[in-house]
Amino acid sequence: MQHKDSVPISRRMSLWEYANPKKFMQVSGAALPWVGGLAALCLAVGLIWGFFFTPDDFRQGSTVKIIYIHVPAALMGINAWLMMLVTSLIWLVRRHHVSALAAKAAAPVGLVMTVIALATGAIWGQPMWGTWWAWDPRLTSFLILGLFYLGYIALWAAIDNPDTAADLTSVLCLVGSVFALLSRYAVLFWNQGLHQGASLTVTQDNPISDIYYWPLITSISGFVLLFLTLVLVRTRTEIRRRRLQALLNRERMA
Amino acid sequence: MIALLRRDMAVATRAGGGFGLGLAFFLVVVVLVPLSVGPDTAVLSRIAPGILWLGALLACLLSLDRIFALDFEDGSLDLLATAPLPLEGAVAVKAFAHWLTTGLPLTLMAPVLGVLLNLPVPGYRWLLASLLLGTSALSVIGAFGAALTVGLRRGGLLLSLLVLPLYVPTLIFGAEVARRGAEGMPVATPLALLAGISLGCAALMPFAAAAALRVNLR
């Protein structure tokens, strides 16, 4: 898409412009060092603050400190799927390639976050519940979410034609979202569980005290920025890979 | 539509259609369970509803790739896509044919296998009811998975990986109905939820499957 000076300002500022691969590469290339730096800063501050400068919990002792990894990773595990859902919808409706590639890029990151959440949960659960794994509804839902990630990634990997792959994975992501939600409620029905309630709520009365709250927020911001960094890097790689393939195809046709 | 149903049934039941394979697989799985967990009848009768549900689900999974793959290979799918019949309708009919040749026989066979596992007497009714409802959802969800993987040369394993997580809610509610039925507990809630899932899938999944098929035919 060529930019012409005669294009009205309102059109030029359209958000969708960033869905153009070239434009996206420019903007993301400029933003990447800042986002990455900020991610490192937030993570360092949040984790050091959380690990070394908060008191032990009167019931859970020092094991509570794994919360600074567990909760942010769990949040990103879910939000990565939500982001994939949104970008898949954008691809299906508006056919912006960057959107589909961003979904592709986010999936392995989301899967790793899910695995981190499960692993830290097991490490936390061992001293608290006396077992590494319990078929608790939250844990089970997360495990199922992990399976959805696996299927999504495997489908991307199996299809040669990139546009076909983008279409099919997007449809899978939509359908999978519905079924992931259904599974969540089915699992709740199936077993009531022993997981503690949510650590964070949007309402005023937080279930955890301020002394844990602020480092947790910093750590979560760090994880969000880390996710953003990784997705940007991976999306840029995917775009370069597609461009390389496109150039090879053109060479073949010429 | 009836022509398509009749033809799919004929293809599935004639020689080489793999009609009996799913049933035989179901039998073998159920026979292997006591061999692996031991012959204690108390244990077996407690896990019987779940094992029967899981066995039926896996047997159903075996024949999913036949829903579209054969038609894709011999070109029938191209022709169906250009036929006056809407593709969504064709998908629904083919899923129904799959259920008639897979889900329904599995359902009818399950009580017989229940005897092998000492399923408690009150459980038979609810086992039948839950499988009758649930296997229809398994067929329609499976048709979606088959539509996603139809263009792939070795899509069978991938198909399982994609479809099994989608089977989770159906399995949970279906097995719950059978388990509660066997233990003499009220089954209304899970049965209603299972029916909801089956109806919802039957109504919506053909659209998703047809969309995936169109992409694969391009």
Place this chain on the structure above:
Amino acid sequence: MLNVSGLAVARGGVCVLSGVGFTLAPGQALILRGPNGVGKTTLLRTLAGLQPPLAGSVACGEDVIAYAGHADGVKPTLTVTENLTFWAQVFGGGGIGAAMAAFDLDGLADRAAQNLSAGQKRRLGLARMMVTGRPLWMFDEPTVSLDAASVGLFETAVRVHLAGGGAAIMATHIDLGLTDARVLDLSPFRPQPGGVRTGNAPTGDEAFL
């Protein structure tokens, strides 16, 4: 009956033909030619609505086209009659008698399709076009594995179809006896390096160049 203009088609995300345009009236036949890989099949599949065009338009009524690809869509375990009856019912066409006779399938009526030779199977696939009741037939290499007599049967069937107000498009390398048929060589429609511009929604590779 069919009006094609400025059509660009893609295979695997790569534009293979662009600027294709022609019209087809009832009674006319069009033969597509060009070397292997030029995009004949892709063009036919696009015309049949199986894949979206990159650019341009295909103006054609609803339920006009019957498409016959490389594969015959024949179920090996069903008999010839069953196969043909199935397609007749799906397309809501009439009986299968005329089609059976036109492609000399009467003697094979009750034979399972898996016991047919490749040529016989192809005749069955071609006979299917007659039971669709659709006016525009599209063939992709219709004469593959047919013997001379069967090619003659095919020619006759197409000629009868044209005389009855039908039309046909076929991609083929051999010279059929359809002397009035127009020939469209697809080689000049290969896109120039530098690519075609397809407007606002670039498809496939183009967005990345």
